[in-house]
Amino acid sequence: MTAVRPYGDHYDDGLIELSFTLPVPSRRSARKAATMLAEAMGLEAPEVAHCEELTEGFTFFVLYGRCPHSVDFTAIDDAEWEPVPLSEPEIEEFAAEHLTRKVVVVGASVGTDTHTVGIDAILNLKGFDGSHGLEAYGAFETHNLGGQVSNEALVRTVLELEADALLVSQTVTQQELHVGTLRDLVERIEASGRRGEMLLICGGPRITNDLARELGFDVGFSKGTYPHHVASYIVRETAARAASETETTSAAL
Amino acid sequence: MASTGSKLDLDAGLVDGCRQAAAAVAEGVAERIAGCTTVSVERMVVRMLGVDGVDRFETPLPNVVVDHVHHQGKLDRGIAFWLGGAMARTGLSAQQLAEGVAAGELDLCNPDGADPEQGIKAASEATAEALAAIHRDRAQRGGWISQLDDAAADRPQRYVLTATGNVYEDVRHAEAVADHGGDTIAVIRSTAQSLLDYVPFGPTEVGHGGTFATQQNFRIMRDALDAWSCENGRYMRLSSFCSGLCMPEIAAIGAIEGLDNMVNDALYGILYRDIHMRRTLIDQSVSRRINGYAGIVINTGEDSYLRTADPVESAPSVVASQLINYNLARSYGVPDEQIAIGNAFEIDMSVENGLLLEWAQAQLTRELFPECPVKFMPPTKHMNGNPFRTHACDTLFNLVTVATNQDMQTIGVPTEGVFTPHIHDRVLGLESVEYAAVTARDLGDEIEFKRGGIIQSRADEVLRGAAELLEEIVADGLFAALERGRFGNIERREDQGRGIEGIVECGEDYFNPVIAQMEVGAPGVESGMYV
Numbered sequence: 001m002t003a004v005r006p007y008g009d010h011y012d013d014g015l016i017e018l019s020f021t022l023p024v025p026s027r028r029s030a031r032k033a034a035t036m037l038a039e040a041m042g043l044e045a046p047e048v049a050h051c052e053e054l055t056e057g058f059t060f061f062v063l064y065g066r067c068p069h070s071v072d073f074t075a076i077d078d079a080e081w082e083p084v085p086l087s088e089p090e091i092e093e094f095a096a097e098h099l100t101r102k103v104v105v106v107g108a109s110v111g112t113d114t115h116t117v118g119i120d121a122i123l124n125l126k127g128f129d130g131s132h133g134l135e136a137y138g139a140f141e142t143h144n145l146g147g148q149v150s151n152e153a154l155v156r157t158v159l160e161l162e163a164d165a166l167l168v169s170q171t172v173t174q175q176e177l178h179v180g181t182l183r184d185l186v187e188r189i190e191a192s193g194r195r196g197e198m199l200l201i202c203g204g205p206r207i208t209n210d211l212a213r214e215l216g217f218d219v220g221f222s223k224g225t226y227p228h229h230v231a232s233y234i235v236r237e238t239a240a241r242a243a244s245e246t247e248t249t250s251a252a253l
Numbered sequence: 254m255a256s257t258g259s260k261l262d263l264d265a266g267l268v269d270g271c272r273q274a275a276a277a278v279a280e281g282v283a284e285r286i287a288g289c290t291t292v293s294v295e296r297m298v299v300r301m302l303g304v305d306g307v308d309r310f311e312t313p314l315p316n317v318v319v320d321h322v323h324h325q326g327k328l329d330r331g332i333a334f335w336l337g338g339a340m341a342r343t344g345l346s347a348q349q350l351a352e353g354v355a356a357g358e359l360d361l362c363n364p365d366g367a368d369p370e371q372g373i374k375a376a377s378e379a380t381a382e383a384l385a386a387i388h389r390d391r392a393q394r395g396g397w398i399s400q401l402d403d404a405a406a407d408r409p410q411r412y413v414l415t416a417t418g419n420v421y422e423d424v425r426h427a428e429a430v431a432d433h434g435g436d437t438i439a440v441i442r443s444t445a446q447s448l449l450d451y452v453p454f455g456p457t458e459v460g461h462g463g464t465f466a467t468q469q470n471f472r473i474m475r476d477a478l479d480a481w482s483c484e485n486g487r488y489m490r491l492s493s494f495c496s497g498l499c500m501p502e503i504a505a506i507g508a509i510e511g512l513d514n515m516v517n518d519a520l521y522g523i524l525y526r527d528i529h530m531r532r533t534l535i536d537q538s539v540s541r542r543i544n545g546y547a548g549i550v551i552n553t554g555e556d557s558y559l560r561t562a563d564p565v566e567s568a569p570s571v572v573a574s575q576l577i578n579y580n581l582a583r584s585y586g587v588p589d590e591q592i593a594i595g596n597a598f599e600i601d602m603s604v605e606n607g608l609l610l611e612w613a614q615a616q617l618t619r620e621l622f623p624e625c626p627v628k629f630m631p632p633t634k635h636m637n638g639n640p641f642r643t644h645a646c647d648t649l650f651n652l653v654t655v656a657t658n659q660d661m662q663t664i665g666v667p668t669e670g671v672f673t674p675h676i677h678d679r680v681l682g683l684e685s686v687e688y689a690a691v692t693a694r695d696l697g698d699e700i701e702f703k704r705g706g707i708i709q710s711r712a713d714e715v716l717r718g719a720a721e722l723l724e725e726i727v728a729d730g731l732f733a734a735l736e737r738g739r740f741g742n743i744e745r746r747e748d749q750g751r752g753i754e755g756i757v758e759c760g761e762d763y764f765n766p767v768i769a770q771m772e773v774g775a776p777g778v779e780s781g782m783y784v
Contacts, residue, residue, distance in 0.1 A: 019677070020677075021675065021676050021677045052680075053432075054429040054432070054433070054676055054677055054680050055425065055428040055429035055431075055432045056428070056432075058425070058429060058676060060676075060677040060680065112443065112444045112445035112461045112462070113444060113462075114444050114445075114447070114448075114525070114526065115444075117560070117561070120561075126742075146527065148444070148445070148448060177461045205638065205670065205671060206672070223637070223638050224637075
């Protein structure tokens with residue numbers, strides 16, 4: 001499909017639903033403002049399905065409209081976005097075949113974020129929803145530093161342990177705070193001169209792969225990520241990098 | 254409050270055994286923390302004596318004063334001894350003395366011309382004045398509240414969180430909550446605050462995941478809610494978080510600023526913020542003494558265990574902890590009607606009959622604490638970011654809340670697990686709460702459970718598990734239970750944790766007029782409640 005639009009009840013109707021609040025009193029002019037805003041967003045035939053006053057001067061809307069834009073679905077490479085993950089035994093097998101030693105993985109929830117639910121789910125033995133954490137694998141040596149770890153302390157530990165992969169989690173964040181924290185972490189790693197020695201990985205409900213790469217990480221994991229997704233990435237990427245290093249070395253010889 | 258009679262047909266002997274075991278655990282804790290104070294307890298005393306403000310480096314003056322004595326190794330007598338001595342000697346107020354210490358012009362520990370008796374008298378009198386002011390304000394507030402409507406008198410109190418990071422934005426969100434039937438505003442704190450060993454100063458407009466708890470922020474929200482209450486004839490309650498490294502100080506500030514409620518758990522800081530066990534247990538004892546005295550309802554935090562451990566398997570640990578938390582609060586003077594026992598609706602929606610297990614647990618909490626305002630928390634752990642699904646799950650939670658006669662419920666919001674709620678998310682949540690409260694109002698009174706059915710059997714199984722766990726904790730102590738990860742699956746070492754450097758062994762002549770006078774109780778107030 002080269003022109004994909006939202007689907008409501010038939011192809012190409014472009015129907016989309018939005019909900020938002022405008023800081024205006026709940027009057028007829030408020031409805032008008034909501035539809036004008038939707039039109040400014042490019043939606044056609046916007047209709048307010050529901051509107052109510054939240055408190056004086058704030059009005060909530062649920063609105064439907066038709067989206068005239070489309071995307072070319074054939075131009076998006078599936079493989080890049082959703083590499084098929086290996087299963088637990090496949091990961092162990094892959095590591096045994098392609099890696100010469102355990103991969104040292106250091107993880108933490110950084111900055112002001114005290115929430116360790118994400119990093120614990122990926123790293124700890126118990127894992128999440130039946131999928132074991134990286135601690136359970138023979139392929140990894142894991143260090144979970146917990147929550148509210150400063151970037152400074154994290155980088156120090158990563159260098160001491162000679163980590164092969166650094167996993168950082170950001171669960172609760174507001175006003176793009178996580179962006180600044182993650183950017184600062186990358187800068188510190190770069191400044192250490194050892195960026196090339198490790199995989200930099202981040203994850204959390206507000207993280208996307210795009211954002212992660214833009215910030216200088218190798219990959220970002222979002223909601224719906226299981227430990228074996230991260231584990232698959234680490235073993236594959238570590239093996240790929242080792243192979244390309246070998247190639248470079250032989251070429252140089 | 255509680256409905257009459259047991260629906261669960263609980264084994265009364267087993268219930269008694271659990272209660273006795275939990276009381277024994279609380280006694281064991283009291284022995285382990287006896288004879289100690291902390292820097293936060295001493296800063297609380299400084300605040301009660303009237304010290305506020307910051308020095309030129311933005312360090313709060315209570316920290317300046319306490320550190321000044323602590324660095325000289327003399328905190329074992331209690332900060333009130335030194336401040337009182339200097340007050341008697343110089344005739345200056347505690348605030349003036351604090352400013353003098355901050356300016357480096359004054360040494361509180363210089364005993365020149367000091368008469369210890371006079372110092373103790375000065376500090377005791379200043380404390381009595383401060384407590385009388387709190388008592389007067391609370392009684393006045395109580396009188397005012399009794400003239401207003403209380404929508405929560407015959408339905409679960411609706412407890413709603415705001416977390417914008419900016420106290421002035423929080424006020425707008427709170428007004429929307431009030432306009433849609435919310436009863437209590439709890440301003441979530443910035444995620445970094447629990448590990449600060451000081452209470453930030455001033456109104457704040459930047460916070461992450463929440464808004465800093467400061468005395469000025471408390472006052473701004475209190476004033477806004479009071480104004481709304483006046484205008485609308487219905488009382489809006491205010492809550493905050495008496496947790497982290499500054500529990501006693503936050504309790505003092507809350508008492509002064511007229512808060513109604515505080516999250517004030519005995520173990521949360523140990524488990525979820527890696528704070529040292531003894532530090533937290535000393536701080537909780539003093540903070541609860543203050544909350545109990547000031548008529549503030551405290552919330553325990555067992556809901557958290559269900560987020561880090563499996564909610565089906567760990568149910569007995571919740572009951573054991575509720576009983577321990579309750580006994581710890583009681584032993585520091587908090588009456589039943591001020592202990593809101595926490596529980597949560599966290600079982601994965603894909604578990605067959607999970608709703609029945611939730612129902613059993615909620616009813617069990619209700620029946621084990623008939624005189625306490627039990628508090629129920631909405632699902633979070635398995636909420637996957639789909640707001641429509643979360644809204645549906647919240648509605649089931651709201652139904653169980655009504656049917657099991659919970660006294661308080663935190664409302665669920667559709668965007669749980671995505672971001673801190675937007676202004677309309679809370680209103681949508683409150684509307685769902687209202688549907689259940691109206692359409693199922695007397696459901697609890699109509700229900701009897703099948704004898705030996707799924708719900709009764711589950712309650713019995715959970716209670717038996719709790720009894721076993723409590724027996725183990727009586728034998729080995731609470732500290733060992735924490736080391737074994739018995740609560741929330743989180744293991745903590747007794748010799749580790751944050752804030753250990755803030756524990757001070759009291760000398761034989763340790764002096765703390767705030768605790769001493771609070772132990773006697775507020776004049777003419779039997780239960781501690783002012784309404």
